[in-house]
Amino acid sequence: MNAPDDARVRGCGHAGTVEIPIFPLGAVLLPGESLSLQIFEPRYVALVRDCTDGRREPEFGVVLIARGHEVGGGEVRTEVGTVARITEVIELPDSRYRLRCKGTERLRIEKWLDDAPYPRAEAELWPDGPGTDDAASLAGLRERADRLHTLTAQFARRNGIRRPPPSASLDDLPADPTARSYELAARLPIGPTDRQAALSAPDSSSRLTALTTAVDDAIAMMEFRLL
Template sequence: MFPLGAVLLPGEPLSLQIFEPRYVALVEDCLDGHREPEFGVVLIARGHEVGGGDVRTDVGVIARIVDVIELAGSRFRLRCVGTERIRVDEWLTDAPYPRADVRVWPDEIGADDTDLVADLRKRADRLHTLTAQLARRSGIRRPPPSASLEDLSPDPGIRSYELAARLPIGPTDRQAALAAPDPHARLETLVTAVDDAIAMMEFRLQ
């Protein structure tokens, strides 16, 4: 297991520089040819990535290693991609690196999400308009680009993760989206997150 200060979603790329000895050992075990080159990623709810002693969430994602560069000084540069969602059943000892008993957690079947997708696009446009207004007021000539919410997958589950990955939301909201039981509930979580961001922007623009 690899606890991180960020949330990995299924389908998302992940680049890592590995230098801490325990995670060097994890990578070496992943690449020994006797198992799949993958490991679990969970969000650190409290604490830091380096040194241990962190508090971890129990819902994460399997990261598959797709490219590795071995560097000098027992270091690695990894390129990974998130695959399946997992739930931690039990955390084991951190020796020689964080480990856990996990199970794959597929999405449950939810309600139709077509209206929610359209609604989320409208809210995202509103959020971008407010963000651009605040940027101009702050003297920023080039406001951040709007989130690209087109060319989404027709699969409801994949589409919900694509939206979560593209929207300008923080790790707490991304984790809530990841932990939603089904695509419809995930979109409802995203709508709430964007609404909260809109409310904050409107307050700052008063």
């Protein structure tokens, strides 16, 4: 495929609104997380080839599929995602690829474009707003995570599960508030909807509030299941 002439398509490393390929997934990629993908669907094979042709930044946006499936198209997508930078490409037989990527920056979709030859959107980077001191929120979240692990272990023992899930380690977190809040979202045992809420929070302190709500909901559910 020929490289588009418009320099805006070269990736989200540029300021303002840019055109970027989008990979909708049934999972949430957070900034700082690693992502491995098996590529076989023709539209995403085309996406990989365009992203790795050396004429643009090797990156694409990842957004959560709110409703639908990864294969076949027609899915409903969220409006907030993460830039995934390709760090390794392994070409496989039958026009397939294995990718390793790293989540870098958060993005916000401004306008969806035509899906031919693959999903694309006009998007802008969305850095965190200023947050407040999160010491108290972080301490409360640690207590809740410990409580959730205790309840989960009790549930596992009651139901004959030999190896209960390990406790999420909330130690050795980054010093930067934004990176720390994303790391917490990555480590806590929460589902895609709660991870998306954390990703969509406007700042680090709001993200901790969203994570606290998610863990509280998980605790309440586990307590109900233990009745």
